[in-house]
Amino acid sequence: xAVLDKVKLWGLKKSPWVYHVNxxxxxxxxxxxxxxxxxxxxxxxxxxxLAASPRHADALMVTGVCTRQARSRLQxxxxxxxxxxxxxxxxxxxxxxxxxxxxxxxxxxxxxVIREVDPDARIVYIPGCPPKPEAMIAGIAKALHDL
Amino acid sequence: xxxxxxxVIRHLEEVVGSAALxxxxxxxxRVYFTVARDNARETGRRLVEDLGxxxxxxxxxxxxxxxxxIYHFECDAVGLVVNMRVRTPKGDPVMPSLTPVVPPxxxxxxxxxxxxxxxxxxxxxxxxxxxxxDWPQGVxxxxxxxxxxx
Amino acid sequence: MTHRTxxxxxxxxxxxxxxxxFQLYVEGETVVDMDVRISYNHRGIEGVVMxxxxxxxxxxxxxxxxxxxxxxxxAYVQAVEEIAGVKVPERALxxxxxxxxxxRVHSHLxxxxxxxxxxxxxxxxxxxxxxxEPCLDALEVVTGSxxxxxxxxxxxSRLDITPEKVKYVHERLDEIDRPLxxxxxxxxxxxxxxxxxxxxxxxTQKDARRLGAVGPTARxxxxxxxxxxxxxxxAYDRVDWSIVTRSHGDVxxxxxxxxxxxxxxxxxxxxxxxxxxxxxxxxxxxEVPPGEGCGHVEAPRGETFHFVKSNGGxxxxxxxxxxxxxxxxxxxxxxxxxxxxxxxxITLAAIDPxxxxxxxxxxxxxxxxxxxxxxxxxLVKLSQQKTExxxxxxxxx
Numbered sequence: 156x157a158v159l160d161k162v163k164l165w166g167l168k169k170s171p172w173v174y175h176v177n178x179x180x181x182x183x184x185x186x187x188x189x190x191x192x193x194x195x196x197x198x199x200x201x202x203x204x205l206a207a208s209p210r211h212a213d214a215l216m217v218t219g220v221c222t223r224q225a226r227s228r229l230q231x232x233x234x235x236x237x238x239x240x241x242x243x244x245x246x247x248x249x250x251x252x253x254x255x256x257x258x259x260x261x262x263x264x265x266x267x268v269i270r271e272v273d274p275d276a277r278i279v280y281i282p283g284c285p286p287k288p289e290a291m292i293a294g295i296a297k298a299l300h301d302l
Numbered sequence: 303x304x305x306x307x308x309x310v311i312r313h314l315e316e317v318v319g320s321a322a323l324x325x326x327x328x329x330x331x332r333v334y335f336t337v338a339r340d341n342a343r344e345t346g347r348r349l350v351e352d353l354g355x356x357x358x359x360x361x362x363x364x365x366x367x368x369x370x371x372i373y374h375f376e377c378d379a380v381g382l383v384v385n386m387r388v389r390t391p392k393g394d395p396v397m398p399s400l401t402p403v404v405p406p407x408x409x410x411x412x413x414x415x416x417x418x419x420x421x422x423x424x425x426x427x428x429x430x431x432x433x434x435x436d437w438p439q440g441v442x443x444x445x446x447x448x449x450x451x452x
Numbered sequence: 453m454t455h456r457t458x459x460x461x462x463x464x465x466x467x468x469x470x471x472x473x474f475q476l477y478v479e480g481e482t483v484v485d486m487d488v489r490i491s492y493n494h495r496g497i498e499g500v501v502m503x504x505x506x507x508x509x510x511x512x513x514x515x516x517x518x519x520x521x522x523x524x525x526x527a528y529v530q531a532v533e534e535i536a537g538v539k540v541p542e543r544a545l546x547x548x549x550x551x552x553x554x555x556r557v558h559s560h561l562x563x564x565x566x567x568x569x570x571x572x573x574x575x576x577x578x579x580x581x582x583x584x585e586p587c588l589d590a591l592e593v594v595t596g597s598x599x600x601x602x603x604x605x606x607x608x609s610r611l612d613i614t615p616e617k618v619k620y621v622h623e624r625l626d627e628i629d630r631p632l633x634x635x636x637x638x639x640x641x642x643x644x645x646x647x648x649x650x651x652x653x654x655x656t657q658k659d660a661r662r663l664g665a666v667g668p669t670a671r672x673x674x675x676x677x678x679x680x681x682x683x684x685x686x687a688y689d690r691v692d693w694s695i696v697t698r699s700h701g702d703v704x705x706x707x708x709x710x711x712x713x714x715x716x717x718x719x720x721x722x723x724x725x726x727x728x729x730x731x732x733x734x735x736x737x738x739e740v741p742p743g744e745g746c747g748h749v750e751a752p753r754g755e756t757f758h759f760v761k762s763n764g765g766x767x768x769x770x771x772x773x774x775x776x777x778x779x780x781x782x783x784x785x786x787x788x789x790x791x792x793x794x795x796x797x798i799t800l801a802a803i804d805p806x807x808x809x810x811x812x813x814x815x816x817x818x819x820x821x822x823x824x825x826x827x828x829x830x831l832v833k834l835s836q837q838k839t840e841x842x843x844x845x846x847x848x849x
Contacts, residue, residue: 430491433494
């Protein structure tokens with residue numbers, strides 16, 4: 156791996172900037188993501204910071220089923236994200252579509268939507284409905300460790 | 303001074319008059335009646351302006367040969383829900399929009415148009431509301447005879 | 453808080469020609485028009501529930517919106533119980549009240565935190581969310597989950613509560629009592645908050661009625677509607693409580709209504725926990741005959757209305773779900789148009805729309821050229837800057 160890539164990966168692992176993308180979710184996962192910032196969980200102590208733009212993101216935290224309206228936007232956000240970029244499918248909806256797999260506006264699942272743009276995308280799954288904040292932190296930590 | 307639910311229903315009957323048919327009262331504070339589509343807007347207007355009811359929402363259903371829209375109004379003071387049914391043939395799915403006289407009906411009429419294909423004549427802004435930009439025209443997910451996706 | 457802790461409630465949207473959820477058209481600093489596109493979050497849940505059985509539907513509808521995940525299932529089961537003529541046992545009525553009032557407490561605190569962020573009081577965000585935790589712990593102990601309670605079923609409740617759990621909930625409420633009083637006195641007493649929020653985003657009583665607004669959005673405008681009192685359900689006619697209204701309809705009053713309601717909720721919770729009657733928690737419902745039913749509850753945001761039609765089959769033939777934000781969000785027409793850009797985020801937030809809707813991108817376009825000028829984070833910054841200016845002038849004057 157080139158030196159620059161190693162540095163990028165080190166930066167990502169030490170202080171991942173995550174960009175939150177809601178592709179059609181019920182709010183539960185999104186609220187629990189915000190919970191991570193609050194004093195009880197305080198995810199910033201692990202270096203995790205929410206990014207204001209996908210261009211600054213090391214990881215995309217994707218919630219939701221990926222509705223038909225959100226599909227092309229999700230792909231565009233992925234393209235814009237700085238690479239390397241980890242895609243974290245947060246919650247049952249983002250992992251598989253959950254109970255919405257047969258819903259008329261379902262256009263996911265998220266991993267297939269991302270792989271259409273980048274077959275080699277690194278994708279992580281954190282299941283749960285919603286995943287508890289502890290599970291999210293454990294999932295992110297494990298994903299970073301395995302990178 | 304506070305009215306009882308029976309008094310409100312009597313007042314309701316006066317307000318809607320002969321336009322309201324097929325009355326049902328399955329519970330003390332739930333009333334259903336049907337109006338011909340030509341009378342829908344005027345009856346809706348009377349419900350909010352003369353009876354002072356609040357518009358809650360509307361339900362669009364494919365009932366076979368016809369499409370049915372039930373407009374749900376509420377008289378909060380007595381916890382009464384007034385349900386006004388309007389039916390239209392599937393082959394000519396047009397009915398007057400209530401929005402000009404019942405402003406909160408605006409979004410739900412657009413939604414029922416998206417999902418069921420009812421055309422609300424006189425709607426001030428009949429654009430697509432809830433389905434994606436690239437959802438095909440003419441595919442109505444709530445219709446029985448169509449597949450759920452496109 | 454440093455600039456780095458930007459709690460990015462909204463993504464900075466990278467796309468140029470985007471049709472965002474909320475689009476504001478401006479002339480200078482004034483909003484002249486607004487448009488809304490709500491397709492992003494639409495999943496088609498009314499189709500999903502038509503293919504489920506009566507008992508499966510509550511698990512689906514609690515995922516309509518996560519913050520109201522007690523309200524939607526309760527409205528649904530009440531509609532079905534109306535059709536089937538079910539008499540729900542007393543104990544279950546109290547359990548329903550307990551779950552839904554705990555939901556109200558956590559939801560209002562959540563809102564208070566977000567509102568604080570929008571106007572630049574990030575400490576409020578941290579504190580309000582920190583004090584949500586005891587409430588979520590209580591919900592987890594009572595129902596098994598912090599959110600998505602899966603507790604309301606056709607005929608009653610799924611899970612009972614033990615005396616130990618009752619004690620636990622009381623203790624969690626004890627933890628919230630004093631901070632809540634502090635929030636209330638801060639909100640009412642802080643001169644900067646008054647200047648920042650009074651007279652902002654006013655929804656007149658006339659407009660609130662005309663547009664069919666519900667919940668705290670309506671009650672802050674002097675419209676005294678509350679389903680818990682108007683069409684009592686669960687145990688709301690068995691516990692002592694008062695409806696909270698204010699008259700100015702501005703953001704300040706909306707905040708006060710929610711904070712005072714939270715106090716009422718705690719009062720109701722204490723009574724419900726202490727007066728829990730003995731008995732079964734679920735009536736046996738063998739089948740649902742053909743018929744139609746309306747179920748509505750007072751969710752934290754306002755009335756949630758469900759209509760269910762049965763044809764005697766294993767599940768609903770038709771199920772209409774109407775969340776309170778559906779009627780409250782359109783009030784932006786009366787509260788934002790003609791007003792300053794810096795107030796838009798807090799005015800919209802004051803309706804307390806589902807979080808994922810607010811996050812969904814606000815874009816500002818020039819009214820003449822349609823050119824995109826700024827996104828959601830810019831608007832939040834604008835709002836926070838205005839508070840800062842007010843704070844400086846209060847300190848100086």
